[in-house]
Amino acid sequence: MKTSERDDPLLVSLDNAGMWRSGRWLVRGVSFTVRRGEIVTLIGPNGAGKSTSAKMAIGVSKPDEGNVRRAPELKTAYVPQKINIDHALPLTVKRLMTLTGPLSRRDIDEALDSVGIAHLAGAEVQNLSGGEFQRALLARAVARKPDLLVLDEPVQGVDYSGEIALYELISEIRRRQGCGVLLISHDLHVVMAATDTVVCLNGHVCCTGTPEAVSSSEAYQTLFGARAMGALALYRHEHDHTHLPDGRVTSVDRAGHAHGRTSVNPHSASENADAKKKDEQDAG
């Protein structure tokens, strides 16, 4: 369902949010919303401000301009990009679950079961595979039954088939718990198909849109397998603006005339290698 058609309760909304640190704008003009039951994916090159925007969304960081509004008593769970674990100390999966706060045995068992690793409760965290580790982190987050689940690069260190399985799991968690999901993706072009809204960041919101499943692409079916077509979607976006040194952007209309304003443009998803090349140039 498109975001505009939704009337589910609003969990968080960013309105022109910006953060100033170390003498520069890390991000500026960031606006998006996440509603209950909605999956919003932030994409963008390294350093684009994805984590910064997610941190403003959950209230870990305060915006220096603009507004961030959260639903009253919003319960968020955040799975960060990096977790420092001292591998010199033995740590079981079960213990990892309660490192940041107590949980009942039942909640632990249910959460591990829901992500398919109940059998690894007593396993040492340092021996887990990439996919198992990400599942353990997910279990720790969902055990607290959040309204908003924020996942920073949840498929890192996971191969494509593991990535597809994790995306299916995230969709299932959203369906079962009815929470909103804010996902940060490491990939500029492939997002989980269940994503309702993609927000492309590059210091500001470059564009937003709804991804469409690419079922006709033979190349992608070969690359990811038929099952992937249900879980992944390509996201094509065109950048039609120039970045200004103060963090603002100048948009350019079809006739090539420049306008000094922040641009937010909706685009649809489809396969396009040229767009990929252009994004990588923009990212540089």
Ligand SMILES: Nc1ncnc2c1ncn2[C@@H]1O[C@H](COP(=O)(O)OP(=O)(O)OP(=O)(O)O)[C@@H](O)[C@H]1O
């Ligand atoms: N507290 C801070 N002080 C100064 N600069 C910061 C701070 N936090 C982040 N940055 C910088 O802000 C920019 C955006 O960082 P952020 O982590 O949000 O990017 P990202 O899009 O999540 O990147 P990646 O894909 O590499 O994880 C980076 O250039 C980063 O170095």
